[in-house]
Amino acid sequence: MSLVDRLLSGDRRALARLATLVENADDVGEAALRRLYPQTGSAHIVGITGPPGAGKSTFINALVGVLRAGGRRVGVVAVDPSSPLSGGATLGDRIRMMERHADDGVFIRSMAARGHAGGLALATAGVVHLLDAAGFDMVLVETIGVGQDEFAVAGHCHTVVLLQVPGLGDGVQALKAGLLEMADILVVNKADRDGAAETVQTLRDMVSLGSWESAAWRAEVVATSAATGEGVDALLERIDAHRETLRETGAWVDRQRAMAAAEVSSRLHAELDRRFRGNDFEGAALRREIEEVADRRKPPAEAVANLLARLNAP
Amino acid sequence: MSLVDRLLSGDRRALARLATLVENADDVGEAALRRLYPQTGSAHIVGITGPPGAGKSTFINALVGVLRAGGRRVGVVAVDPSSPLSGGATLGDRIRMMERHADDGVFIRSMAARGHAGGLALATAGVVHLLDAAGFDMVLVETIGVGQDEFAVAGHCHTVVLLQVPGLGDGVQALKAGLLEMADILVVNKADRDGAAETVQTLRDMVSLGSWESAAWRAEVVATSAATGEGVDALLERIDAHRETLRETGAWVDRQRAMAAAEVSSRLHAELDRRFRGNDFEGAALRREIEEVADRRKPPAEAVANLLARLNAP
Numbered sequence: 001m002s003l004v005d006r007l008l009s010g011d012r013r014a015l016a017r018l019a020t021l022v023e024n025a026d027d028v029g030e031a032a033l034r035r036l037y038p039q040t041g042s043a044h045i046v047g048i049t050g051p052p053g054a055g056k057s058t059f060i061n062a063l064v065g066v067l068r069a070g071g072r073r074v075g076v077v078a079v080d081p082s083s084p085l086s087g088g089a090t091l092g093d094r095i096r097m098m099e100r101h102a103d104d105g106v107f108i109r110s111m112a113a114r115g116h117a118g119g120l121a122l123a124t125a126g127v128v129h130l131l132d133a134a135g136f137d138m139v140l141v142e143t144i145g146v147g148q149d150e151f152a153v154a155g156h157c158h159t160v161v162l163l164q165v166p167g168l169g170d171g172v173q174a175l176k177a178g179l180l181e182m183a184d185i186l187v188v189n190k191a192d193r194d195g196a197a198e199t200v201q202t203l204r205d206m207v208s209l210g211s212w213e214s215a216a217w218r219a220e221v222v223a224t225s226a227a228t229g230e231g232v233d234a235l236l237e238r239i240d241a242h243r244e245t246l247r248e249t250g251a252w253v254d255r256q257r258a259m260a261a262a263e264v265s266s267r268l269h270a271e272l273d274r275r276f277r278g279n280d281f282e283g284a285a286l287r288r289e290i291e292e293v294a295d296r297r298k299p300p301a302e303a304v305a306n307l308l309a310r311l312n313a314p
Numbered sequence: 315m316s317l318v319d320r321l322l323s324g325d326r327r328a329l330a331r332l333a334t335l336v337e338n339a340d341d342v343g344e345a346a347l348r349r350l351y352p353q354t355g356s357a358h359i360v361g362i363t364g365p366p367g368a369g370k371s372t373f374i375n376a377l378v379g380v381l382r383a384g385g386r387r388v389g390v391v392a393v394d395p396s397s398p399l400s401g402g403a404t405l406g407d408r409i410r411m412m413e414r415h416a417d418d419g420v421f422i423r424s425m426a427a428r429g430h431a432g433g434l435a436l437a438t439a440g441v442v443h444l445l446d447a448a449g450f451d452m453v454l455v456e457t458i459g460v461g462q463d464e465f466a467v468a469g470h471c472h473t474v475v476l477l478q479v480p481g482l483g484d485g486v487q488a489l490k491a492g493l494l495e496m497a498d499i500l501v502v503n504k505a506d507r508d509g510a511a512e513t514v515q516t517l518r519d520m521v522s523l524g525s526w527e528s529a530a531w532r533a534e535v536v537a538t539s540a541a542t543g544e545g546v547d548a549l550l551e552r553i554d555a556h557r558e559t560l561r562e563t564g565a566w567v568d569r570q571r572a573m574a575a576a577e578v579s580s581r582l583h584a585e586l587d588r589r590f591r592g593n594d595f596e597g598a599a600l601r602r603e604i605e606e607v608a609d610r611r612k613p614p615a616e617a618v619a620n621l622l623a624r625l626n627a628p
Contacts, residue, residue: 037610037614155591253608258590259608260605261590261591262590263614264590264603264614264621265586268582268618269579269586271618272579272582273576276575276578276579286625290578293574296351296354298351299351300351300581301344304582308586310625311599311621311624311625312599
């Protein structure tokens with residue numbers, strides 16, 4: 001039986017093997033993704049983001065517990081960005097999550113940082129597709145919500161959960177422009193700490209000032225204490241409610257389309273980069289545009305306008 | 315007189331103003347880049363990369379001193395990646411470099427991290443073009459050499475200088491795969507520290523084991539002490555030698571082409587991302603591909619293959 005068939009029949013080792021192949025951008029992994037793609041689209045993809053120290057891993061552990069108690073199968077893809085400074089802590093968190101390793105209804109994959117532009121986003125999307133095809137009901141994608149990562153998580157998820165901790169007070173800068181607007185649910189984690197109520201209120205005020213794409217859903221603020229499990233049930237209820245709202249309003253289709261667009265765009269970029277770096281232009285048109293830019297006969301923006309016109313020609 | 319004409323006539327304030335407009339992706343900046351692009355291509359673009367703590371800013375300060383002593387005009391573009399952890403130190407370094415602010419032959423621009431995918435690379439390329447058009451002989455691009463940045467610096471520079479500090483010993487992992495191969499010149503900075511000779515030797519051994527695209531140039535290892543200025547003359551001599559070798563072997567044209575390709579690719583990616591995020595597909599073809607992927611009628615890889623074929627059609 002092929003790895004793909006084994007994955008579809010619930011074989012965890014085949015899933016783990018394919019995840020590694022996909023992560024390494026191996027041809028076998030690529031071929032598997034092509035075959036499995038029609039089987040995807042059922043899982044609820046939920047991004048969990050927040051700064052280092054927000055307790056993401058403990059939180060995810062608690063959320064997985066609630067999901068499992070309800071009989072749902074859940075996949076976790078933890079994306080480690082390439083910061084060598086936070087590497088140690090995240091690894092420790094990973095190991096803590098491994099306690100669930102024996103449970104067949106949970107699959108955890110920690111993605112190592114890749115050096116390739118677009119590589120990590122693509123590898124993440126690929127592993128999410130595998131989990132989706134393998135029948136996991138929900139896939140949690142954990143990222144550190146700083147820098148360019150936010151867009152990746154928003155681009156690849158139906159629902160974005162942003163974790164914060166009490167004491168936001170003078171740390172409102174932590175909520176950079178765009179980050180708040182991107183979150184569907186805001187969580188004040190470690191809610192047993194001093195200042196939790198104030199932080200909840202601050203976030204609610206910020207939310208009420210924001211502009212939202214849809215009147216049907218405004219970001220909600222939920223307080224949790226992942227360590228004690230308090231509020232995690234309520235949070236899951238909000239995640240489910242967000243999915244329902246997306247489905248009822250038809251916004252689910254828009255999200256699917258945005259996710260497809262993000263993946264196609266990343267993949268096209270990675271593909272172009274690979275060819276450009278290898279000086280392998282394959283066709284005449286791309287080579288001509290690049291040469292004209294290199295020779296200063298055409299500004300980059302004009303070459304890009306020509307390429308976009310080609311992408312859009314009937 | 316327009317900002318562009320003022321820049322070409324040597325007006326620093328016009329240059330500073332245009333750099334801000336380019337950094338903000340303002341339409342006026344974009345239009346200026348189009349007009350100025352034919353005037354670019356003369357400057358030697360040198361990437362200076364290395365981990366935090368390698369002393370990049372002090373090193374660049376010393377290098378600028380040597381360049382100015384030789385009567386050369388030099389631009390510095392310092393790229394701050396979005397790490398909030400290193401933000402403070404880099405800002406301090408910036409301020410130290412500002413001592414040169416009074417010198418007309420030096421222009422320093424610190425690029426703030428943008429949230430947009432591809433935005434920082436594009437803004438950096440744009441400001442480099444401005445400095446090139448304004449007649450600066452050399453442009454130094456400073457980046458932190460971790461994560462996906464390496465490719466950006468390699469993609470946008472003729473010559474890549476990688477800084478290391480003594481005591482590499484068990485820190486060889488700092489030289490991640492690809493980073494060494496990308497460097498044209500390796501610098502052991504802070505060479506007055508213990509272990510400098512060993513680190514130089516370790517790097518020379520690593521270089522001799524590496525595979526190099528051209529037999530004409532192998533990465534060289536130079537020891538400097540930026541604080542005392544020791545070795546900085548010799549380093550500049552190697553940077554100049556690299557440029558000469560590129561010119562003599564014709565590799566200069568390949569680098570220009572690779573740089574053009576990197577910029578076109580980043581720009582296309584940013585443009586597609588912007589449209590995809592705004593659900594603004596403009597043309598029928600892109601929209602159709604994305605919809606088919608979203609509806610699971612076509613895997614992403616197939617859509618990308620179709621789009622690439624469009625880019626390459628005669």
